[in-house]
Amino acid sequence: MFFKLNNISKHYGSESEGNLRKVLDGLSLEIKEGESIAILGPSGSGKTTLLNIMGTLDRPDSGEVYFRNDTVYSGKNNIDTHALNPSNQPQPGIISTDQIAASKRDPDQNHAVSKSIFPADVKSELRSVTKHDADSAHSSQKVAQPDAESLFAPEDNLVNFSTQELDTFRNEKIGFVFQMHHLLPQCTLFENILIPTLTIRDKRIRAERLERARELMIRVGIWEQRDQMPGHVSGGESQRAAVVRALINKPALLLADEPTGALDEDNVSKLALLLLEINKTDGVTLVVVTHSVALATRMDTVYELKNGKLRIKDLKA
Ligand code: ADP
Numbered sequence: 001m002f003f004k005l006n007n008i009s010k011h012y013g014s015e016s017e018g019n020l021r022k023v024l025d026g027l028s029l030e031i032k033e034g035e036s037i038a039i040l041g042p043s044g045s046g047k048t049t050l051l052n053i054m055g056t057l058d059r060p061d062s063g064e065v066y067f068r069n070d071t072v073y074s075g076k077n078n079i080d081t082h083a084l085n086p087s088n089q090p091q092p093g094i095i096s097t098d099q100i101a102a103s104k105r106d107p108d109q110n111h112a113v114s115k116s117i118f119p120a121d122v123k124s125e126l127r128s129v130t131k132h133d134a135d136s137a138h139s140s141q142k143v144a145q146p147d148a149e150s151l152f153a154p155e156d157n158l159v160n161f162s163t164q165e166l167d168t169f170r171n172e173k174i175g176f177v178f179q180m181h182h183l184l185p186q187c188t189l190f191e192n193i194l195i196p197t198l199t200i201r202d203k204r205i206r207a208e209r210l211e212r213a214r215e216l217m218i219r220v221g222i223w224e225q226r227d228q229m230p231g232h233v234s235g236g237e238s239q240r241a242a243v244v245r246a247l248i249n250k251p252a253l254l255l256a257d258e259p260t261g262a263l264d265e266d267n268v269s270k271l272a273l274l275l276l277e278i279n280k281t282d283g284v285t286l287v288v289v290t291h292s293v294a295l296a297t298r299m300d301t302v303y304e305l306k307n308g309k310l311r312i313k314d315l316k317a
Protein backbone atom coordinates (compact mmCIF):
# COMPACT_ATOMS: atom_id res chain seq x y z
CA MET A 1 0.00 0.00 0.00
CA PHE A 2 1.15 3.43 -0.88
CA PHE A 3 -1.56 5.96 -0.25
CA LYS A 4 -4.62 5.68 1.93
CA LEU A 5 -7.42 8.08 2.73
CA ASN A 6 -9.42 6.94 5.71
CA ASN A 7 -12.85 8.31 6.58
CA ILE A 8 -12.20 11.80 5.21
CA SER A 9 -14.77 14.54 5.75
CA LYS A 10 -14.68 18.11 4.51
CA HIS A 11 -17.28 20.84 4.56
CA TYR A 12 -17.52 24.49 3.59
CA GLY A 13 -19.70 27.15 5.19
CA SER A 14 -21.61 26.67 8.44
CA GLU A 15 -25.01 25.60 9.64
CA SER A 16 -25.51 28.82 11.62
CA GLU A 17 -25.01 30.91 8.49
CA GLY A 18 -27.28 28.61 6.52
CA ASN A 19 -24.64 27.82 3.92
CA LEU A 20 -23.29 24.49 5.15
CA ARG A 21 -21.99 22.39 2.28
CA LYS A 22 -20.78 18.88 3.16
CA VAL A 23 -18.46 18.03 0.30
CA LEU A 24 -16.64 14.87 1.42
CA ASP A 25 -18.46 12.64 3.86
CA GLY A 26 -16.51 9.71 5.31
CA LEU A 27 -14.61 9.07 2.09
CA SER A 28 -12.01 6.29 1.97
CA LEU A 29 -9.61 5.29 -0.80
CA GLU A 30 -6.58 3.01 -1.09
CA ILE A 31 -4.05 3.36 -3.88
CA LYS A 32 -1.29 0.92 -4.74
CA GLU A 33 2.08 2.09 -5.89
CA GLY A 34 2.14 2.51 -9.68
CA GLU A 35 -1.66 2.33 -9.97
CA SER A 36 -3.58 4.65 -12.28
CA ILE A 37 -6.92 5.96 -11.11
CA ALA A 38 -9.63 8.05 -12.76
CA ILE A 39 -12.16 10.01 -10.72
CA LEU A 40 -15.40 10.94 -12.41
CA GLY A 41 -18.23 13.00 -11.00
CA PRO A 42 -20.45 15.95 -11.84
CA SER A 43 -19.30 19.51 -11.42
CA GLY A 44 -19.45 20.54 -7.75
CA SER A 45 -19.25 16.96 -6.44
CA GLY A 46 -15.95 17.67 -4.66
CA LYS A 47 -13.32 16.29 -7.05
CA THR A 48 -10.99 19.27 -6.72
CA THR A 49 -11.49 19.33 -2.95
CA LEU A 50 -10.48 15.65 -2.84
CA LEU A 51 -7.41 16.19 -5.04
CA ASN A 52 -6.33 19.15 -2.91
CA ILE A 53 -6.52 17.00 0.21
CA MET A 54 -4.58 14.20 -1.48
CA GLY A 55 -1.95 16.71 -2.56
CA THR A 56 -1.82 18.28 0.93
CA LEU A 57 -2.88 21.69 -0.42
CA ASP A 58 -5.85 21.45 1.91
CA ARG A 59 -6.57 19.63 5.17
CA PRO A 60 -9.64 17.50 5.89
CA ASP A 61 -11.96 18.31 8.82
CA SER A 62 -11.45 14.76 10.02
CA GLY A 63 -9.94 11.50 8.85
CA GLU A 64 -6.44 10.33 8.03
CA VAL A 65 -4.22 10.68 4.97
CA TYR A 66 -1.46 8.07 4.95
CA PHE A 67 1.43 8.05 2.56
CA ARG A 68 4.30 5.62 2.30
CA ASN A 69 6.72 5.65 -0.56
CA ASP A 70 8.96 2.62 -1.01
CA THR A 71 9.90 3.44 -4.59
CA VAL A 72 13.54 3.55 -5.54
CA TYR A 73 14.88 5.09 -8.68
CA SER A 74 17.33 3.10 -10.73
CA GLY A 75 19.77 4.13 -13.41
CA LYS A 76 21.97 7.07 -14.06
CA ASN A 77 19.73 9.66 -12.48
CA ASN A 78 19.58 7.97 -9.09
CA ILE A 79 19.43 10.61 -6.38
CA ASP A 80 18.58 10.88 -2.74
CA THR A 81 15.58 13.18 -2.46
CA HIS A 82 16.37 13.89 1.17
CA ALA A 83 19.57 15.52 0.03
CA LEU A 84 17.33 18.27 -1.31
CA ASN A 85 16.37 19.41 2.13
CA PRO A 86 17.83 17.18 4.83
CA SER A 87 17.05 19.49 7.72
CA ASN A 88 13.44 20.04 6.63
CA GLN A 89 14.06 23.77 6.97
CA PRO A 90 12.30 26.23 4.65
CA GLN A 91 14.49 26.93 1.66
CA PRO A 92 15.38 30.48 0.69
CA GLY A 93 14.13 31.40 -2.74
CA ILE A 94 11.14 29.07 -2.66
CA ILE A 95 8.36 30.26 -4.94
CA SER A 96 5.23 30.60 -2.88
CA THR A 97 1.74 30.25 -4.30
CA ASP A 98 1.22 33.90 -3.29
CA GLN A 99 4.08 34.97 -5.52
CA ILE A 100 2.71 32.95 -8.41
CA ALA A 101 -0.77 34.39 -7.87
CA ALA A 102 0.68 37.91 -7.71
CA SER A 103 2.67 37.34 -10.86
CA LYS A 104 -0.55 36.38 -12.67
CA ARG A 105 -2.17 39.66 -11.65
CA ASP A 106 0.65 42.03 -12.45
CA PRO A 107 2.45 41.62 -15.77
CA ASP A 108 5.30 43.94 -14.68
CA GLN A 109 5.86 41.85 -11.62
CA ASN A 110 6.00 38.78 -13.85
CA HIS A 111 9.07 40.20 -15.37
CA ALA A 112 10.57 40.82 -11.96
CA VAL A 113 9.74 37.26 -10.92
CA SER A 114 11.23 35.93 -14.12
CA LYS A 115 14.44 37.84 -13.53
CA SER A 116 14.82 37.28 -9.83
CA ILE A 117 14.08 33.56 -9.80
CA PHE A 118 16.75 32.80 -12.36
CA PRO A 119 20.07 33.98 -10.97
CA ALA A 120 23.03 34.32 -13.32
CA ASP A 121 24.52 30.90 -12.54
CA VAL A 122 21.21 29.18 -13.31
CA LYS A 123 20.95 31.10 -16.57
CA SER A 124 24.40 29.92 -17.62
CA GLU A 125 23.60 26.31 -16.64
CA LEU A 126 20.45 26.67 -18.71
CA ARG A 127 22.46 27.80 -21.71
CA SER A 128 24.97 24.98 -21.34
CA VAL A 129 22.31 22.30 -21.23
CA THR A 130 20.61 23.64 -24.34
CA LYS A 131 23.91 23.15 -26.19
CA HIS A 132 24.02 19.41 -25.46
CA ASP A 133 23.46 16.96 -28.24
CA ALA A 134 19.92 15.62 -28.06
CA ASP A 135 21.24 12.11 -28.76
CA SER A 136 23.04 12.01 -25.44
CA ALA A 137 19.70 11.97 -23.61
CA HIS A 138 19.40 9.01 -21.28
CA SER A 139 16.31 7.69 -19.62
CA SER A 140 15.67 7.24 -15.96
CA GLN A 141 13.31 4.52 -14.91
CA LYS A 142 11.58 3.96 -11.64
CA VAL A 143 11.34 0.46 -10.34
CA ALA A 144 8.54 -0.30 -7.94
CA GLN A 145 9.43 -2.52 -5.02
CA PRO A 146 7.29 -5.60 -4.46
CA ASP A 147 4.00 -4.45 -2.99
CA ALA A 148 4.67 -4.94 0.69
CA GLU A 149 1.32 -4.96 2.46
CA SER A 150 2.74 -2.70 5.10
CA LEU A 151 0.64 -1.09 7.75
CA PHE A 152 0.84 2.65 8.15
CA ALA A 153 2.39 4.14 11.22
CA PRO A 154 1.02 7.28 12.91
CA GLU A 155 4.05 9.18 11.58
CA ASP A 156 2.88 8.37 8.03
CA ASN A 157 -0.33 10.37 8.63
CA LEU A 158 0.06 13.63 6.70
CA VAL A 159 -2.70 15.22 8.77
CA ASN A 160 -0.20 15.40 11.65
CA PHE A 161 2.49 17.14 9.57
CA SER A 162 3.28 20.82 10.18
CA THR A 163 2.72 23.25 7.32
CA GLN A 164 6.47 23.41 6.82
CA GLU A 165 6.81 19.62 6.72
CA LEU A 166 3.95 19.47 4.22
CA ASP A 167 5.68 22.01 1.96
CA THR A 168 8.77 19.82 1.83
CA PHE A 169 6.72 16.65 1.41
CA ARG A 170 4.69 18.16 -1.43
CA ASN A 171 7.75 19.51 -3.19
CA GLU A 172 9.45 16.12 -3.17
CA LYS A 173 6.60 13.69 -3.67
CA ILE A 174 3.67 15.26 -5.50
CA GLY A 175 3.27 16.62 -9.00
CA PHE A 176 0.21 18.65 -9.99
CA VAL A 177 -1.36 19.26 -13.38
CA PHE A 178 -4.37 21.57 -13.52
CA GLN A 179 -7.03 22.22 -16.15
CA MET A 180 -5.36 25.45 -17.18
CA HIS A 181 -1.63 24.99 -17.40
CA HIS A 182 -0.77 27.78 -14.88
CA LEU A 183 2.56 28.53 -16.52
CA LEU A 184 4.11 31.92 -15.74
CA PRO A 185 3.47 34.00 -18.87
CA GLN A 186 6.73 35.94 -18.75
CA CYS A 187 8.96 32.88 -18.40
CA THR A 188 9.92 30.60 -21.29
CA LEU A 189 8.66 27.02 -21.32
CA PHE A 190 12.10 25.84 -20.21
CA GLU A 191 12.23 28.32 -17.33
CA ASN A 192 8.70 27.39 -16.25
CA ILE A 193 9.66 23.73 -16.13
CA LEU A 194 12.70 24.51 -13.96
CA ILE A 195 10.81 26.58 -11.36
CA PRO A 196 10.28 23.60 -9.00
CA THR A 197 14.06 23.02 -9.04
CA LEU A 198 15.03 26.51 -7.91
CA THR A 199 15.19 25.55 -4.25
CA ILE A 200 17.77 22.83 -4.93
CA ARG A 201 21.14 23.85 -3.56
CA ASP A 202 23.14 20.76 -4.55
CA LYS A 203 24.79 21.57 -7.90
CA ARG A 204 24.98 17.92 -8.92
CA ILE A 205 21.25 17.45 -8.41
CA ARG A 206 20.48 20.72 -10.14
CA ALA A 207 22.53 19.67 -13.16
CA GLU A 208 20.72 16.35 -13.15
CA ARG A 209 17.34 18.16 -13.12
CA LEU A 210 18.37 20.37 -16.04
CA GLU A 211 19.25 17.26 -18.00
CA ARG A 212 15.96 15.67 -16.99
CA ALA A 213 14.06 18.77 -18.18
CA ARG A 214 15.74 18.50 -21.55
CA GLU A 215 15.06 14.76 -21.85
CA LEU A 216 11.40 15.11 -20.91
CA MET A 217 10.89 18.07 -23.23
CA ILE A 218 12.37 16.08 -26.10
CA ARG A 219 10.20 13.12 -25.15
CA VAL A 220 6.94 15.12 -25.18
CA GLY A 221 7.92 17.08 -28.28
CA ILE A 222 8.36 20.62 -26.93
CA TRP A 223 12.16 20.97 -26.93
CA GLU A 224 12.09 23.09 -30.08
CA GLN A 225 9.70 25.49 -28.29
CA ARG A 226 11.86 25.76 -25.15
CA ASP A 227 12.58 29.49 -25.54
CA GLN A 228 8.98 30.43 -26.35
CA MET A 229 6.67 32.11 -23.86
CA PRO A 230 3.48 30.13 -23.04
CA GLY A 231 1.38 32.70 -24.94
CA HIS A 232 3.24 31.87 -28.13
CA VAL A 233 2.70 28.11 -28.18
CA SER A 234 -0.45 26.00 -28.53
CA GLY A 235 -2.66 24.93 -25.63
CA GLY A 236 -1.51 21.35 -26.10
CA GLU A 237 2.16 22.36 -25.95
CA SER A 238 1.57 24.46 -22.83
CA GLN A 239 -0.20 21.57 -21.13
CA ARG A 240 2.65 19.19 -22.04
CA ALA A 241 5.05 21.73 -20.51
CA ALA A 242 2.89 21.72 -17.37
CA VAL A 243 3.16 17.92 -17.25
CA VAL A 244 6.95 18.09 -17.57
CA ARG A 245 7.06 20.73 -14.81
CA ALA A 246 4.99 18.42 -12.59
CA LEU A 247 7.44 15.58 -13.24
CA ILE A 248 10.71 17.45 -12.95
CA ASN A 249 11.38 16.58 -9.30
CA LYS A 250 10.44 12.92 -9.85
CA PRO A 251 7.22 12.86 -7.85
CA ALA A 252 5.88 9.55 -6.57
CA LEU A 253 2.30 10.71 -7.17
CA LEU A 254 0.94 12.76 -10.06
CA LEU A 255 -2.41 14.47 -9.46
CA ALA A 256 -4.17 15.83 -12.54
CA ASP A 257 -7.35 17.90 -12.22
CA GLU A 258 -9.26 17.81 -15.53
CA PRO A 259 -5.96 18.08 -17.43
CA THR A 260 -7.61 17.74 -20.83
CA GLY A 261 -10.54 20.07 -20.04
CA ALA A 262 -9.24 22.96 -22.13
CA LEU A 263 -7.83 20.93 -25.04
CA ASP A 264 -9.19 20.00 -28.46
CA GLU A 265 -9.85 16.36 -29.30
CA ASP A 266 -6.48 15.70 -30.92
CA ASN A 267 -4.58 17.11 -27.93
CA VAL A 268 -6.84 15.25 -25.48
CA SER A 269 -5.70 11.89 -26.85
CA LYS A 270 -2.05 13.03 -27.04
CA LEU A 271 -2.07 14.12 -23.40
CA ALA A 272 -3.94 10.98 -22.34
CA LEU A 273 -1.27 8.82 -23.99
CA LEU A 274 1.48 10.89 -22.36
CA LEU A 275 0.01 10.49 -18.86
CA LEU A 276 -0.40 6.75 -19.38
CA GLU A 277 3.12 6.37 -20.70
CA ILE A 278 4.50 8.19 -17.67
CA ASN A 279 2.47 5.97 -15.39
CA LYS A 280 3.52 2.73 -17.09
CA THR A 281 7.16 3.38 -17.97
CA ASP A 282 8.22 5.66 -15.12
CA GLY A 283 6.03 4.03 -12.48
CA VAL A 284 4.52 7.32 -11.30
CA THR A 285 1.23 6.67 -9.51
CA LEU A 286 -1.48 8.62 -11.32
CA VAL A 287 -4.78 10.10 -10.18
CA VAL A 288 -6.75 11.88 -12.89
CA VAL A 289 -9.98 13.79 -12.41
CA THR A 290 -11.65 13.84 -15.79
CA HIS A 291 -14.91 14.08 -17.68
CA SER A 292 -13.36 12.14 -20.54
CA VAL A 293 -14.67 8.56 -20.54
CA ALA A 294 -12.06 7.78 -23.21
CA LEU A 295 -9.31 8.77 -20.78
CA ALA A 296 -10.95 7.14 -17.77
CA THR A 297 -11.34 3.74 -19.44
CA ARG A 298 -7.56 3.53 -19.88
CA MET A 299 -6.90 3.75 -16.13
CA ASP A 300 -6.53 0.71 -13.87
CA THR A 301 -9.44 1.75 -11.65
CA VAL A 302 -12.31 4.19 -12.23
CA TYR A 303 -14.18 5.79 -9.33
CA GLU A 304 -17.18 8.04 -9.22
CA LEU A 305 -17.46 10.71 -6.54
CA LYS A 306 -21.07 10.93 -5.39
CA ASN A 307 -22.65 12.15 -2.15
CA GLY A 308 -19.21 12.75 -0.67
CA LYS A 309 -17.97 9.18 -1.20
CA LEU A 310 -16.13 7.24 -3.88
CA ARG A 311 -17.51 4.11 -5.46
CA ILE A 312 -15.93 1.97 -8.15
CA LYS A 313 -17.53 2.59 -11.52
CA ASP A 314 -17.72 -0.05 -14.21
CA LEU A 315 -17.66 1.91 -17.44
CA LYS A 316 -18.42 -1.19 -19.50
CA ALA A 317 -21.64 -1.86 -17.60
P1 ADP B 1 -15.61 19.78 -8.39
O1 ADP B 1 -14.14 19.88 -8.55
O2 ADP B 1 -16.11 18.35 -8.39
O3 ADP B 1 -16.36 20.60 -9.39
P2 ADP B 1 -15.17 21.26 -5.93
O4 ADP B 1 -14.33 20.38 -5.06
O5 ADP B 1 -14.47 22.36 -6.62
O6 ADP B 1 -16.01 20.35 -6.95
O7 ADP B 1 -16.33 21.88 -5.07
C1 ADP B 1 -17.23 21.09 -4.32
C2 ADP B 1 -18.26 22.00 -3.64
O8 ADP B 1 -17.64 22.77 -2.63
C3 ADP B 1 -18.93 22.99 -4.56
O9 ADP B 1 -20.27 23.12 -4.15
C4 ADP B 1 -18.15 24.26 -4.35
O10 ADP B 1 -18.96 25.37 -4.61
C5 ADP B 1 -17.81 24.15 -2.88
N1 ADP B 1 -16.51 24.81 -2.58
C6 ADP B 1 -15.32 24.49 -3.09
N2 ADP B 1 -14.34 25.26 -2.57
C7 ADP B 1 -14.95 26.11 -1.70
C8 ADP B 1 -14.48 27.14 -0.84
N3 ADP B 1 -13.20 27.47 -0.77
N4 ADP B 1 -15.41 27.80 -0.09
C9 ADP B 1 -16.72 27.46 -0.15
N5 ADP B 1 -17.22 26.50 -0.93
C10 ADP B 1 -16.35 25.81 -1.70
Ligand code: MG
Binds near residue numbers: 047048049257
Ligand atom coordinates in the same frame (compact mmCIF):
# COMPACT_ATOMS: atom_id res chain seq x y z
MG1 MG C 1 -12.94 20.83 -9.98
